[in-house]
Amino acid sequence: MITDDQKAVTSFLSDASSYGLRGPVDVMETHISRIFLVGDRAFKMKRAVKLPYVDFSTPALRVAACEKERRLNARTTPELYLGVRCICRDENGSLSFGSSGHLVDAVVEMKRFDQAALFDRMAMEGELTPALMTDVARMTATFHASASVAGQEGGASNIAGVLDINRAGFATSTVFSAAEQAVIDRLFRKRLEGIAAHLDRRAAAGKIRLCHGDLHLRNLCLLDGKPRLFDCIDFNDRIATIDVLYDLAFLVMDLWHRGLKDHANLVANRYCDAAGEEEGFALLPFFVALRAAVRAHVTATQAEEAGGDERLASSARSYYDLAMQSLGEASPCLVAIGGFSGSGKSTVADGLAAHLGMPPGARLIESDRVRKALHGVSPETRLDGDAYGPEMSARVYAEMASRARAVLMAGASVVADAVHDKAERRSAIEAAADEAGVPFTGIWLEAPPATLHARVAARQGGQSDATPDVLQVQLAKGVSDLTWARVDTSGSVDAVIEDVLALTSSSP
Numbered sequence: 001m002i003t004d005d006q007k008a009v010t011s012f013l014s015d016a017s018s019y020g021l022r023g024p025v026d027v028m029e030t031h032i033s034r035i036f037l038v039g040d041r042a043f044k045m046k047r048a049v050k051l052p053y054v055d056f057s058t059p060a061l062r063v064a065a066c067e068k069e070r071r072l073n074a075r076t077t078p079e080l081y082l083g084v085r086c087i088c089r090d091e092n093g094s095l096s097f098g099s100s101g102h103l104v105d106a107v108v109e110m111k112r113f114d115q116a117a118l119f120d121r122m123a124m125e126g127e128l129t130p131a132l133m134t135d136v137a138r139m140t141a142t143f144h145a146s147a148s149v150a151g152q153e154g155g156a157s158n159i160a161g162v163l164d165i166n167r168a169g170f171a172t173s174t175v176f177s178a179a180e181q182a183v184i185d186r187l188f189r190k191r192l193e194g195i196a197a198h199l200d201r202r203a204a205a206g207k208i209r210l211c212h213g214d215l216h217l218r219n220l221c222l223l224d225g226k227p228r229l230f231d232c233i234d235f236n237d238r239i240a241t242i243d244v245l246y247d248l249a250f251l252v253m254d255l256w257h258r259g260l261k262d263h264a265n266l267v268a269n270r271y272c273d274a275a276g277e278e279e280g281f282a283l284l285p286f287f288v289a290l291r292a293a294v295r296a297h298v299t300a301t302q303a304e305e306a307g308g309d310e311r312l313a314s315s316a317r318s319y320y321d322l323a324m325q326s327l328g329e330a331s332p333c334l335v336a337i338g339g340f341s342g343s344g345k346s347t348v349a350d351g352l353a354a355h356l357g358m359p360p361g362a363r364l365i366e367s368d369r370v371r372k373a374l375h376g377v378s379p380e381t382r383l384d385g386d387a388y389g390p391e392m393s394a395r396v397y398a399e400m401a402s403r404a405r406a407v408l409m410a411g412a413s414v415v416a417d418a419v420h421d422k423a424e425r426r427s428a429i430e431a432a433a434d435e436a437g438v439p440f441t442g443i444w445l446e447a448p449p450a451t452l453h454a455r456v457a458a459r460q461g462g463q464s465d466a467t468p469d470v471l472q473v474q475l476a477k478g479v480s481d482l483t484w485a486r487v488d489t490s491g492s493v494d495a496v497i498e499d500v501l502a503l504t505s506s507s508p
Helices: 004-013 059-073 119-124 130-146 155-170 178-204 244-257 261-275 279-305 310-326 345-353 367-374 390-410 423-436 449-458 468-477 493-505
Strands: 026-029 033-038 041-046 081-089 095-097 102-111 208-210 220-223 226-229 241-243 334-339 363-366 414-417 440-446 485-488
Touching: 004 033, 004 041, 004 095, 004 102, 041 059, 059 081, 059 102, 119 220, 130 226, 130 244, 130 261, 155 178, 155 241, 155 279, 178 241, 178 279, 178 310, 241 244, 244 261, 244 279, 244 310, 261 279, 261 345, 261 363, 279 310, 279 390, 334 345, 334 423, 334 493, 345 363, 345 414, 345 440, 345 493, 363 367, 363 390, 367 390, 390 414, 390 423, 423 440, 440 493, 449 468, 485 493
Parallel strands: 334 414, 334 440, 363 414, 440 485
Antiparallel strands: 026 033, 033 041, 041 102, 081 095, 081 102, 208 241, 220 226
């Protein structure tokens, strides 16, 4: 219930003259905050609430909360969080910004940005590009690498706590039947038993950190042409102290739920590239399911509080369905994509990955990215001819097989993208599947030489260093002893992916 002081502060912040300005003040509300938008600034006020997970009941607590919000969000967006301003009452009862008088409240002062720059808005407008999502994945990996480690946290026990919260959360509404609640809780706990040791190993390796905690599209924005992460969970460190992949999974889940499956798979893969994650990739379906379940019961509670809002109830069910889908079982497999430069390997591999396994799909292991990583440079950095000598190429293919084997044995599917022009290179990737005991499908992509030359000549940027001269050498050498299925890529990418999927599903 709002206090008299907060009523006065709300009125004060709703008046443009309080800021020395004129014009309207737009107000946005959440369950624990109010945001006042005026001019080029936004002022965020904490509600005077005391809940099981947050206490903003006194002015001193709200000041401390504002300071903490500014400090934690400055880890990712210092240019957005400008400072904390106290609101005091003088002896005449008037409110003003400053430190003189009786402390009544405080606000976080932020730089205001166009709401069209929010990633959820951009998603609705079809403006989220692969390049932008790659930047987001790398930014997130960099943030996680610098986040403080939770030293005494157990991996399995950390997640068990989330399951307990979920069980209680589902019980707060009538959207889901008791049977539905029991089924999803039972599935989560069964899956947790199977991955508990893996989670504990990750905790011991420092993978549980003070993360963002609320990493979905609405908490990403575009500032000065670059993605920025803001509005982290700042009011309860327990909620944000989680496995870094569980943090990432909120964004992956949000993209998948919106139908942006290729984007979800891309973010997951680019993050794992940047963070050096391989075995951890196999945990993402569980984490995606967990994020979807959280959103399901939160949305169901909102529907209940809104008097049985059917739109919210339907949304809650869609999250529940995604959670159940992600908790499904899919045996891992390895699909190797080969072909000369210009055959469309990377394009097909990127499109194929989201169709294999549970959300977010398969791990992409690409020779171009592995080669650049071995040289300690970004995927976009061009390497000279020495980087493509026989010895280095042997290292690249060996590393690809090693990474594929690790991912497969952890339980996730793999798409391995490389030229694979030599029999021993094809044998090496096939052996990875054999050692992991999973099905293997080898695909050789081909197109007329003129088409290959046109594609290579038209390339701009990207991770491939292949030139028309490199392609000509490949064509001159040809490929022998090929046992992989040949697929023509002269047609549309979607048609090629359908052909590859048909071959994959028919594999033993």
